Amino acid sequence: MAFDADTGRLDLAPDAPAYGTKLRWSAPQLITAVNSKVTDTTVRTLHVLPPAPGQARPAAAAPDLQPATPVASAERRTPPDGYHRAIEAHRQAAPPSRVDPGIKQAVERQTRAMRELSQRAFPDSELHSDSQPAPIDQARAQRRRQAATTEAAALRRARTERAAREASTAAAVPQPAALRTTA
Template identity: 70%
Template sequence: MPEQQAARTPLPQPTRPHPPAGAGRRTERMDHDDEQPLHHRPHGPAAAAADPTPPTVPATPAQRRTPPDGYRRAIEAHRQAARPSTVDPAVAEAVERQTAAMRELSRRAFPEPDVVPDDTPASIEAARAQRRGEAAASEAAALRRARAERAARHTAQQTAVPQQPAALRTTA
């Protein structure tokens, strides 16, 4: 009989079940008091009124420990140490020459607009008028090109197919 009794007694259950495999840390973080995930707990003024216990706040804020003197001296020495130059002077000179050559090529490819005397910048209206003039010239060139193409097509059609008189329709 004691063997049957032992078989019937349930095994003690763990007080806190393990989260299922693959569960993220944020969703399965439990509060030790009420066993609910953090995002399922009530919040807001109603929850504050329902919970009479005030939130616990540490009496004194955590203080940082001062680092040891040796550490501070090492950091200061590291900050003040001048790195020796590892650049070869010939390489630095070659870089300067290459940079100057690239700037000259850039000036040739993208010339600066005419500079206004006294180094005053050109007005916005002048720039807009210039852009409008360029756009009008571009539009006029496109219209001339389209008209020329249309005329060429029209003359090609007339010379390729001579027009025949329209056939008379017969009615029944």
């Protein structure tokens, strides 16, 4: 875009943000290349302007900054067949195990220790066969029975209270029984 000979600053305007990033990364190489091509000026810094795609660019301020040889356009070559075969072989190969053997052994030790603690804490778990329900299933069944009993008692009480309201006799309502607490 412009060159300031007093400060040695070369302003560049890329067409896309990616090109701007590439220019920033390759600034030292660009400065060296420009200084080797143009002998009467010295570029000290590059200033990459924000990209402005689609806008017309003014001609370079100094005609000396134009490269002596035309720049060849970068064409994308098709990769050779060997490259495709290598990629396919890589995809088919089983990925190496990323598990550290030491970590695997530690996990196995912890699993064994947890099983031993579980057997000590619940020693009767081996006494139950597959035909008998497990202790957790027995507890669930007992809770379901208790919930059904409580629901039936609540329905009986609600019917009795409704009947008493309809008859307008409060004396007919029985006193509630003491509730049991569960753990």
